[in-house]
Amino acid sequence: MTANLTTKPILVWFRQDLRLRDHPALTHAVQSGRPVIAFYVFDTDPQQRPMGAASQWWLNRSLGSLSNDLAALGASLVLRKGQAGEVVKALVQETGAEAVVWNRLYEPGATARDTQLKAALKDLGLEVTSFNGALLNEPWTVATGSGGPYKVFTPYWRAARAKVTATSALPAPAQILSPDNWPASDRLNDWGLHPTKPDWSKGFDDWQPGEAGAQARLDDFLAGPANAYAEGRDQPGKLGTSRLSPHLHFGELSPRQVWLAAQMASHQGDLDDSARDKFLAEIGWREFNHHLLFHFPHIATQNFKPGFDGFGWLTDETGLKAWQAGLTGYPMVDAGMRELWATGWMHNRVRMIVASFLIKHLLIHWREGEAWFWDTLLDADLANNAAGWQWTAGTGADASPYFRIFNPFSQGEKFDPKGAYIRRWIPELAGLPDKLIHRPWEASSLELRAAGINLGATYPKPIIDHSLARNRALEAYGRLKTLHTDEVP
DNA sequence: TGAAATGTTGGGGCG
DNA sequence: ACGCCCCAACATTTC
Numbered sequence: 001m002t003a004n005l006t007t008k009p010i011l012v013w014f015r016q017d018l019r020l021r022d023h024p025a026l027t028h029a030v031q032s033g034r035p036v037i038a039f040y041v042f043d044t045d046p047q048q049r050p051m052g053a054a055s056q057w058w059l060n061r062s063l064g065s066l067s068n069d070l071a072a073l074g075a076s077l078v079l080r081k082g083q084a085g086e087v088v089k090a091l092v093q094e095t096g097a098e099a100v101v102w103n104r105l106y107e108p109g110a111t112a113r114d115t116q117l118k119a120a121l122k123d124l125g126l127e128v129t130s131f132n133g134a135l136l137n138e139p140w141t142v143a144t145g146s147g148g149p150y151k152v153f154t155p156y157w158r159a160a161r162a163k164v165t166a167t168s169a170l171p172a173p174a175q176i177l178s179p180d181n182w183p184a185s186d187r188l189n190d191w192g193l194h195p196t197k198p199d200w201s202k203g204f205d206d207w208q209p210g211e212a213g214a215q216a217r218l219d220d221f222l223a224g225p226a227n228a229y230a231e232g233r234d235q236p237g238k239l240g241t242s243r244l245s246p247h248l249h250f251g252e253l254s255p256r257q258v259w260l261a262a263q264m265a266s267h268q269g270d271l272d273d274s275a276r277d278k279f280l281a282e283i284g285w286r287e288f289n290h291h292l293l294f295h296f297p298h299i300a301t302q303n304f305k306p307g308f309d310g311f312g313w314l315t316d317e318t319g320l321k322a323w324q325a326g327l328t329g330y331p332m333v334d335a336g337m338r339e340l341w342a343t344g345w346m347h348n349r350v351r352m353i354v355a356s357f358l359i360k361h362l363l364i365h366w367r368e369g370e371a372w373f374w375d376t377l378l379d380a381d382l383a384n385n386a387a388g389w390q391w392t393a394g395t396g397a398d399a400s401p402y403f404r405i406f407n408p409f410s411q412g413e414k415f416d417p418k419g420a421y422i423r424r425w426i427p428e429l430a431g432l433p434d435k436l437i438h439r440p441w442e443a444s445s446l447e448l449r450a451a452g453i454n455l456g457a458t459y460p461k462p463i464i465d466h467s468l469a470r471n472r473a474l475e476a477y478g479r480l481k482t483l484h485t486d487e488v489p
Numbered sequence: 490t491g492a493a494a495t496g497t498t499g500g501g502g503c504g
Numbered sequence: 505a506c507g508c509c510c511c512a513a514c515a516t517t518t519c
Contacts, residue, residue, distance in 0.1 A: 234490085352490065391490090403519040404491050411491085470492080474519060 009095050009179045010034040013041070013088060013102040014077070015110075017133045017251035018066045019211040020172035024131035025101040027170045035179035037095055038070055039078035041087045042191060048084070048109045049382070052375040054344040055249075057201050058209050060193035062250050065210025067188070075176040079186040085117045092126065094183050100126055103133030103251070106290050107382045108297035136164050136255050136287055139294035149295035151397040156291065157284040166256045203342035207246065207378065214247035218258060222265045229275040236336075236347035237420030242279065243345065245379035248286065255283050289387035292397055300386045301367070303395040311480050313365040322463050323358050324372055326425075329462035331438050332412035333357045335425035342425075344378035349415055355392040356406035361469040363476060366393040394477070402477035405470050412438035428458050 010029045017023055018040075029036045040063060051059065067077040080087045092100065100121055105111065114130065121128045132138050142160045143149065150156035195201050208216065221242040225232050232240025247253045262280055265271035293299060303309055322328050326337035336350035346354070351373075358369045366389040373389070374380045390396025394404075416422060419437035423430040429437055431451030436443045440455060441462055448455055455461055 349490085356491090400490075401519090405519090406490095407492060467493095470519095478519080 007034055008098040009037050010099040010101065011088070011091060011095065011097045012036055012038045013100065014038060014066065015040075015102060015105060015251075016249065017103045017254075018062045019214070019252050019254070020066075020069055020073075021211065022133070022169035022254045022257050023103065023172075024133050024170065025103045025129075026173060028129060028131065029099075029101050030173040030176055032099065033177070034099065035177045036075060037078060037091075037097065037179055037183065038075060039080060039091060039183075039185075040066075041084045042079070042081040043084040044081060045083040045085070045109075045113070048113070049374075052377070052380050053195065054204075054376050054378045055380050056193040057195065057204060057344070058207070058246055058250060058378045060188065060191070061207075061209035062252060063188055065212065065252075069172075069211060070176070073173065073176045074178055076178075076182055076185065078183055079188060079191070081186055081191065085113055085120075088117060089120065091183060092121065092124070095179065095181075098126060099128070101129050101131070104130045104138070105134070106139060106294045108293070108300060111294075133254060134251060135290055136160065136166070136259060136283070137291075139291045142291060149291060150288070151292075153285065153288050153398050156288050157281060160287055160291075161280070161284065164259060166260060169254065169257045169260055200341075201344075204344050204378070206343065207345075209246070209250070209252070211252045214244070214252035217242070217244060217247060218253060218261055222261055222271060226262075226265070226271055226279055227275055229279050233278070234349050234415050235421075236339075236350050237416050237418065237424070241348060242282075245381075245384075246345070249379045249381045249384075255286065258283055286384060289381075289383040292387055293383040296397070299390060299396065300382055303393075304390055304397050305395050305399070308393070308395040308480065312363075312476060314363040316362055316364055319362040319463060320358075320364055320368055322460070323354070323362065323364075323369075327460050327463075328357065329441070329460040330357065330408040330466075331422045331426055331429060331440065332408045332416070335422050338425040340373075340376050344376065346377070347421075349411075350421075351388065352392060353406050353408055353411050355389060356404075357408055359389075359393045360405045360473040361464055361466070363473065366390060366395065402480075403474060405473055407466060407470075409438040409466070426459070428453065 010032055012026050012029045017025070020026065026038070063077065063079070070077050080091070088100065091097070105114065118128045118130065137160050139149070142156065142163065150159070207213070221244070225240050228240065232238055234240070244253065244258065248255065259280065262271065262276050266273055266276045296304060323333070323337060326334035326341065328334055332350065333354050336346050336354045339350070340346040355369055358364050359366055370385055370389045373385055387396060391399050394400055394402045412422065417434065419434050422437050429440060429451070431453070432440060432443060432447070436447060440448070440453065440459060443451070453459055
C-alpha cells in the first residue's frame with residue numbers, strides 16, 4: 001500500500017521495543033493515517049554506554065526478525081548507525097517527516113538524550129510523542145504515602161501491582177501505510193554484530209530472538225514450568241524459570257503481555273494463583289529496578305548507599321580472571337560462569353551465588369562483576385544489572401545485609417542436590433558422587449582417582465578457603481560499619 | 490533470596 | 505527405676 005503524495009510520513013523509532021504487538025508508538029503511527037517509516041539506530045554516541053558483545057549478538061538476530069515481520073506487512077526497517085539524536089534529525093530532514101514517535105526508556109543517558117531531542121524536534125515544528133511500552137507502571141506513577149519513590153521492594157510491589165489496570169494488549173497492525181520513497185538503510189550484516197574470529201556464539205542456539213520466539217517461550221513457560229515455579233525456579237539443573245529476560249530487555253514482549261498472559265492462564269485454571277504471583281513478582285523486580293534507576297540514576301555506577309564509598313575493595317586481577325573463566329575451584333560458581341560464557345545467560349539463583357563470591361569471598365568491587373555481566377549477558381539491562389549487583393553487595397536499596405554470605409557448596413547441595421547442573425557445565429567433575437560433587441577438595445585421593453580428577457590440574461583447588469574468606473569479609477564489612485557509625489554524632 | 494555459632498530439648502544407651 | 509551423658513534435632517542468636 002502506498003501513500004497519498006501529499007501526506008508527510010511519521011517516523012517510528014524502535015529502541016528496546018523490537019516487536020509489532022502491544023507497541024503503543026507503532027499503533028499511534030499507524031492510526032495517524034500517515035505513511036510509516038520504522039527505523040533503528042545503532043548508537044555510537046560516546047555519552048551512551050556501548051552495548052555488550054552478547055547483547056549485540058541478540059540485537060543482530062532480533063533486528064533481523066523485526067525486519068522480516070515488518071516486511072510481511074509491506075514495510076521496512078531502516079537501519080542507521082551514528083549518534084542517535086543526530087541520526088533522528090537527519091532522517092527527519094531526508095524524509096520530510098512531520099511527526100516522530102517512540103516508546104520511552106528510563107536510563108539516565110537515554111532520558112537526557114530523548115528530552116533534548118524531543119524539544120529540538122518540536123522547535124522544528126514536528127509533532128513528537130512518546131509512550132510507555134516497557135513497564136507496567138512508569139517510575140513517576142508509583143510513590144509512597146509521603147510522595148517519594150519507594151526504596152524497598154515489598155511495599156513498592158504491593159502498591160505497584162494494585163495499579164496495574166491493563167485488560168488487553170494492543171494487536172499488531174493489520175497493515176502499514178508505506179511512504180513513496182524509503183530512506184537509505186544500512187545492511188544489517190554490514191554492522192558486524194555477529195562475532196567472527198572466533199565465533200563464540202555457537203552455544204546460543206537455544207535462543208530464538210525476535211517476537212515469535214518470545215511469544216513461544218512465554219507460552220511454553222506458562223503451560224509447563226510455571227506451575228511448579230515456587231520450587232523449580234531455584235533449581236538451576238532444571239528448566240524451571242521463564243528465561244524471558246533477553247526478550248523483555250529487547251522489548252520483543254511487553255511486561256503487560258506477560259502480566260495478561262499469566263492472569264489468563266490462572267483464570268482458565270491452568271496456573272495456580274500462588275505460582276502466578278511468585279512469577280509476576282519477578283516482573284515486579286524488573287519494574288522496581290527501573291523505578292530505582294529512574295529516581296536514583298547514579299546507581300548505574302555509584303553505590304546507592306554512599307556509606308560504602310570508603311570500603312576497601314581489593315584489586316585482584318588473578319581472582320577476577322579465575323572468576324570470569326569459571327576456575328575458582330568452587331563447582332557452583334564455576335558452573336554458573338561457564339553457563340554464562342557458553343549460553344549468554346545464567347540461572348538467577350546462580351547469579352546470586354557467583355555475585356556473592358566475587359564481592360564477598362574475593363572482595364572485588366561489584367562494578368567489576370557488573371561490567372563482566374554487561375558484556376556477556378544476552379539480557380544485559382542497565383537497571384536490572386546495576387540493581388542486582390548492588391543488592392548482592394549490600395550497597396543498594398533494600399539490599400542484602402552485609403553478613404549474608406552465600407556458601408557456594410551448601411547452596412549447591414541445597415539447590416542442585418543431584419549435581420545435574422555441575423555435571424552439565426563442569427564435565428571434568430562428572431564422575432564424583434553426588435555428595436562430593438559440590439566440594440571436590442574433600443574427596444579422598446582414591447575417590448578423585450576413581451572420578452578421573454587430578455585436583456589442581458584437571459580442576460582447580462579452591463582459590464580461597466571458604467571459612468577464611470567469610471571471616472575476612474565479615475571483618476571488612478564490620479570495619480566499615482564502625483567507621484560509619486563513628487561519623488554519626 | 491544465608492550461614493554458622495550457640496542454646497535447648499528429648500530420646501536412648503548405660504552403669 | 506534412676507541419673508547421667510551423649511548427641512541429633514530443632515530453635516535462637518549472631519554475624
